Amino acid sequence: xxxxxxxxLTARAAGHSYDGRTWQFRDLDLTVRAGExxxxxxxxGRGKTTLLxxxxxxxxxxxxxxxxxxxxxxxxxxxxxxxxxxxxxxxLMGRARHVGLLRMPGGRDRAAxxxxxxxxxxxxxxxxxxDSLSGGERQLVLxxxxxxxxxxxxxxxxxxxxxxxxxxxxVLSLLRRLADDGLAIVFTTHQxxxxxxxxxxxxxMPPDAPALSGPTRDILTDDRIAALYGLPVATxxxxxxxxxxxxxxxxxxxxxx
Amino acid sequence: xxxxxxxxxxSGVGATGLLLLLLVxxxxxxxxxxxxxxxxxxxxxxxxxxxxxPDPPVTALEWSVVVTIRLPRVALAVLAxxxxxxxxxxxxxxxxxxxxxxxxxxxxxxxAFGGTLAILVGWDRTGLVAAAFLFGLAALVLVYGLGTLxxxxxxxxxxxxxxxxxxxxxxxxxxxxYVADSQDKLPVIVFWLLGSFATASADxxxxxxGPVVVGGVALLLLRWRINILxxxxxxxxxxxxxxxxxxxxxLVLTAAIVSAQVAVSGIxxxxxxxxxxxxxxxxxxxxxxxxxxxxxAGGLFLLAVDDVARTVTAAEIPLGILTALIGTPxxxxxxxxxxxxxxx
Numbered sequence: 001x002x003x004x005x006x007x008x009l010t011a012r013a014a015g016h017s018y019d020g021r022t023w024q025f026r027d028l029d030l031t032v033r034a035g036e037x038x039x040x041x042x043x044x045g046r047g048k049t050t051l052l053x054x055x056x057x058x059x060x061x062x063x064x065x066x067x068x069x070x071x072x073x074x075x076x077x078x079x080x081x082x083x084x085x086x087x088x089x090x091x092l093m094g095r096a097r098h099v100g101l102l103r104m105p106g107g108r109d110r111a112a113x114x115x116x117x118x119x120x121x122x123x124x125x126x127x128x129x130x131d132s133l134s135g136g137e138r139q140l141v142l143x144x145x146x147x148x149x150x151x152x153x154x155x156x157x158x159x160x161x162x163x164x165x166x167x168x169x170x171v172l173s174l175l176r177r178l179a180d181d182g183l184a185i186v187f188t189t190h191q192x193x194x195x196x197x198x199x200x201x202x203x204x205m206p207p208d209a210p211a212l213s214g215p216t217r218d219i220l221t222d223d224r225i226a227a228l229y230g231l232p233v234a235t236x237x238x239x240x241x242x243x244x245x246x247x248x249x250x251x252x253x254x255x256x257x
Numbered sequence: 258x259x260x261x262x263x264x265x266x267x268s269g270v271g272a273t274g275l276l277l278l279l280l281v282x283x284x285x286x287x288x289x290x291x292x293x294x295x296x297x298x299x300x301x302x303x304x305x306x307x308x309x310x311p312d313p314p315v316t317a318l319e320w321s322v323v324v325t326i327r328l329p330r331v332a333l334a335v336l337a338x339x340x341x342x343x344x345x346x347x348x349x350x351x352x353x354x355x356x357x358x359x360x361x362x363x364x365x366x367x368x369a370f371g372g373t374l375a376i377l378v379g380w381d382r383t384g385l386v387a388a389a390f391l392f393g394l395a396a397l398v399l400v401y402g403l404g405t406l407x408x409x410x411x412x413x414x415x416x417x418x419x420x421x422x423x424x425x426x427x428x429x430x431x432x433x434x435y436v437a438d439s440q441d442k443l444p445v446i447v448f449w450l451l452g453s454f455a456t457a458s459a460d461x462x463x464x465x466x467g468p469v470v471v472g473g474v475a476l477l478l479l480r481w482r483i484n485i486l487x488x489x490x491x492x493x494x495x496x497x498x499x500x501x502x503x504x505x506x507x508l509v510l511t512a513a514i515v516s517a518q519v520a521v522s523g524i525x526x527x528x529x530x531x532x533x534x535x536x537x538x539x540x541x542x543x544x545x546x547x548x549x550x551x552x553x554a555g556g557l558f559l560l561a562v563d564d565v566a567r568t569v570t571a572a573e574i575p576l577g578i579l580t581a582l583i584g585t586p587x588x589x590x591x592x593x594x595x596x597x598x599x600x601x
Contacts, residue, residue, distance in 0.1 A: 053491075056495055058491060058494050058495060071497075073495075074495040076491075076492060076495070079488055079489050079492045082353045082354065082355065082487060083350075083355075083487055083537075083542035084541070084542045085484070085542050085543065086541075086543070089484065089542075089543050093484060093485050093488065093496060094496065096482075096485050096493075096496040096497050096498050097496070097497035099481070101479070101482065102478040102479065103481075104480075104481050104545060105481060149496070149497070
C-alpha cells in the first residue's frame with residue numbers, strides 16, 4: 001500500500017436526513033488522505049450524491065461532521081447548460097474562489113485554467129463550444145474546471161458511469177494520476193471494476209446496513225458486493241498484458257445460450 | 258441542442274468596439290436630425306464650439322436646437338436603451354433563461370404602477386421616480402418572496418411568480434386609470450405609459466443618469482460572476498460563490514435601472530429581452546463581453562427607434578408601440594433561429 005499524506009477529508013458520525021426518519025447516510029466515519037483515491041459504491045438512491053454535496057459544503061450534515069482540510073472541488077455529472085460557453089470560459093469559472101468579487105480573472109487565472117486543460121489533455125478544445133463535446137470530453141473539462149480552482153480534495157459524482165469503455169479508462173487513469181500528484185480523491189461509481197482499477201479504498205453504502213469503509217480488496221468481496229446490489233457476482237483473476245488483474249463479473253439472472 | 262457557435266475572443270472584442278463607434282456616430286447624427294436639419298460636421302462643430310470657435314460661428318438657434326433641445330433627448334434614449342438591455346442581459350444570466358426580461362420579472366409593471374399612482378396623486382417628478390423605484394423593487398421582492406415560498410431557488414417558479422406579480426400590478430395600473438380624471442389625469446397617464454422621450458430635459462437626464470450609471474457600472478463589475486451564476490445555483494455554490502446574496506445584488510441593481518427608466522420615459526418593452534439576444538449573436542455568451550455589448554447595442558437601438566419616432570410623422574409615435582412592433586417579430590425570428598433551444 002502506498003504511503004498517503006495528511007488527511008484531507010474527515011467524517012465523524014456523519015449523517016444526513018431531510019425528515020429525521022429516512023437517512024441518506026448515517027453514522028459515517030471516513031478519512032481520506034492526500035494521494036488517496038476512494039471509491040463510493042452503493043445502489044441507486046442510497047445517498048452517494050448527497051454525501052458528496054455534504055462533503056463539498058453545499059449541505060450541512062444532520063448529525064456529526066464532515067470537515068475538509070483545504071479547498072474542495074466538486075465535479076458534477078453534468079449541469080444545466082443555458083448559454084453556449086466555450087470550454088475555456090467554463091474552466092476559467094473554476095477560479096471563482098481566487099478572483100475578487102468585482103474583479104475579472106487575470107493572467108494567473110488564465111494560466112491556471114490552461115494548465116488544468118493541459119493536465120486533462122483537453123488543451124486543443126479550449127476554444128470549442130462546451131456543447132459540441134462528447135460525454136467523455138465534457139467530463140474531462142469539468143474535471144479541468146475543478147482542478148483550475150487548485151483544490152486539495154476532488155469529489156466526483158459518477159465521473160465514468162455514462163461513458164464508453166475507452167473514455168472510462170481515460171477518466172479513471174486521470175484520477176489515478178491526480179492522486180499520485182497529491183490530491184485526495186473521492187468518486188462515486190456503479191462499477192466495482194472502477195474501484196478495482198484505481199481506488200486505494202472503498203466506501204460501500206449497502207441498502208439497509210451501516211456504511212463500510214476500508215481498503216478496496218477487503219471491502220469488495222463477492223459476498224459484500226452481492227449484498228450491496230442484490231445480485232451475485234464472481235471475481236475473476238487472470239493474466240493480461242503481463243499483469244495479474246482482477247475483474248468482478250455480475251451473474252445476471254438471464255443468460256443467452 | 259446547441260445551434261450558436263461560440264464567438265472567438267478577438268471577433269467579440271472587435272464587435273464591441275464597432276458598437277461603441279456606431280453609437281457615438283449615431284448619437285452625433287441624431288443631434289442633427291429633426292425639423293431643423295444639421296449636417297454631421299456642423300453638429301460636431303456646434304458641440305466643439307465652447308473650445309474651438311467654428312467658422313461660420315454657431316448661431317444661438319443652432320446651439321439651442323442641438324444642446325438644449327436634442328442633447329437631453331439623445332442622452333435619455335441612450336441611457337434608457339443601454340440600461341434596459343444591460344439589465345435584460347444580467348437578468349437572463351442570473352435567471353439562467355434567455356426568455357427573461359425586465360418586464361417578465363415584474364419590475365416594469367411595479368414601476369408603472371408607482372408612476373401612475375404618482376401622477377394620480379399629483380406628485381412632482383422626483384416623487385414619480387421614487388414611487389416607480391419603490392414599487393419596482395416591491396414587485397421584485399414579491400416575485401422573489403413568492404418564488405422562494407413555493408420552491409426555493411427554482412428558476413421556473415421565479416418566472417411564473419413574475420407573471421403573477423406583473424398581472425397584479427397591471428390590474429392596479431388599470432384601476433388607477435379607471436379612477437383617474439378622464440379630462441385631466443388620464444391622458445397624462447396613458448401617454449406616459451406608452452413611453453416617450455418627447456419631454457426630455459436636462460432634469461430628466463439627471464434623474465435617470467444616477468441609477469443607470471451607478472447600477473450599470475456595478476453590473477459591469479459583476480459581469481464575470483454572472484457567468485458563474487448562470488451555471489446553476491448548486492454548481493455556482495460549489496465553485497465558491499455566495500449565490501443568494503449575489504443574485505439579490507444583481508436584482509436590486511436591475512430594479513434601480515429599470516425603475517429609473519420607467520419613471521422618465523414610461524414602459525419601453527422588448528428592448529431588455531431582444532437586444533441581449535442580438536448582442537449574444539455578435540459577441541458570444543460570455544457575460545464579460547455580453548454585458549458591455551448589450552449596453553451599447555441597447556443604447557444604439559433605442560436611439561434609432563426614437564429617431565424614427567420623432568422624424569417619420571409629424572405627430573410623434575409613442576416609443577413603447579414602436580419597440581413592441583419591432584421587438585416582437587425580431588424575437589419570433591430569434592426563437593425560430595435558435596430552434597426553441599433557448600440559446601441566443
